[in-house]
Amino acid sequence: MIETRDLTKVYGRVRAVDRITFTAASGRVTGFLGLNGSGKTTTLRMLLGLSRPTSGTALVNNRRFRDLRNPAQQVGAVLDQGINHPGQTGRAHLVSHAVLAGVPRSRVDVLLEHVGLTHAADRRSGDYSLGMRQRLAMATALLGDPPVLVLDEPANGLDPEGMAWLRRLLREHAGRGGTVLISSHLLAELDQLVDDVVVVADGRIRYAAPLDTLYRAAVRRLRVRGRDPGRLWQAYERAGGRVSADGAALHVSGLSPEDAGEIAFGARVPIYELSIETPNLEQIFLDLAAR
Template sequence: MDDLAFTVRPGAVTGFLGPNGAGKTTTLRMLLGLTRPTAGRALVGDRPYTSYERPGTVVGAALEASSFHPGRTGLGHLEVFAPQVGVSKQRCRQVLEAVGLDHAAKQRVGKYSLGMRQRLGLATALLADPPVIVLDEPTNGLDPEGIVWIRRLLRQFAAEGRTVLVSSHLLREVEASVDDVVVIAQGRLRHASTLAELRTRATPAAYVETPRPDALATLAADRGWTVQPDGDGTLVDGANAAEVGAAAHAAGLELHELVRRDVDLEALFFELTRPEEAR
């Protein structure tokens, strides 16, 4: 990591984003005291994670979906951790049910699918009902239904006032559930803001159908927009639908269809994380 600094606020879901190898897991390990930084500090509240008497009651974390004893059952795994965070065996059953693993409570973890192990990791993180949740690539291995489920769960955590930090190497996987974004690449901070603020940095676009595409191209060039064919119409980059409509109206250009295209956050994400030597 290279002088990386950011803050995660309570009551929100923060997406910690970057390509594979960007340093996301290393950063999370530093936060949890598993890796010691050569300089600087990683704090939970105003204290290092390891300074808490029972850190598992403060931060619930799931960093790897493979750090389970394959011979233990799902319930047995949780019961090992229960005394460390001061909860009962009944609580173990409750969190298994909450993550949809109650049917596999007595099944050995070695036979769990990757998606099931992800759910078990989340159950472990939730065991002490902590105010801070840290999840590393939680959608990895989940089917589409499971991805929708985790998104709703993250939103629920934030609505309860918890601090939620979730990493991913793909913005589109977390776009529907995050409030804030922190983007890193090559161990350096590239962007930190709310998701809404990030959207303002993305290039707007509009889909247009007109009987005079050449006139549309000229109109776009005069305003610094770019155009490219898109099916039966034209994609105008650099302007939203309202701007294109107003310009066409002023120029007397007939339009048959004008549709807003959502900003391409994924393209912006790849631009932000592109190696500096290639920028």
């Protein structure tokens, strides 16, 4: 489990992170969302002991990172797209990290196959594509078979097959009781992966809850097309609806589909289309960040 309590980081007069409190639970994938400059990476760096908090605490399984025994066997991390020496082969990179982590070298070949890099194991990692470097970074994070994964933009450079592979890997990890905290700007991918979301903006938490709760709280609109959009617009506004237009279609909030249909019938305007528009994660996130 990951937990932050009033985590704060101040640089001079800038509060990069302001009293952030959230939990990433075991057995679940938590999406950590925010625009550039929102404080996401600073928070992750404090969690991993790479930056000292001004105040507050960041805990992994109830301990600060620096107090963990065998941290590579407790936490696997991908930050900065996985730093590796371009002159090393993928295998040599993993072997050196295995030695530092106290992990048997036999695990290297297992992980090379697990992340789909067996064919490139003896090539210089400097010749890898971005997607291959991301796979190597994931293999490095998994070396110690840690129960907790902290991942900052792990999907950058992955093709569709790579995206599907990453989703399976992380869902399986959570399914075994592991904890996953993942930051990504690929919100359509996170929509298919995460159980919980934490949204930050200007260094503060804007929302922290299960994903399905976020969707239930989101404002749903109706898309309506009819013979006379002007008359429909007036009728919906008189009934208390909020209306905007996109070409021939009206977007209506504040009314149920049943209400919209009855109002159109009462206004004697034939309806060609009446559907519910459910916002996606990207739309919801941008609205929360803007607020």
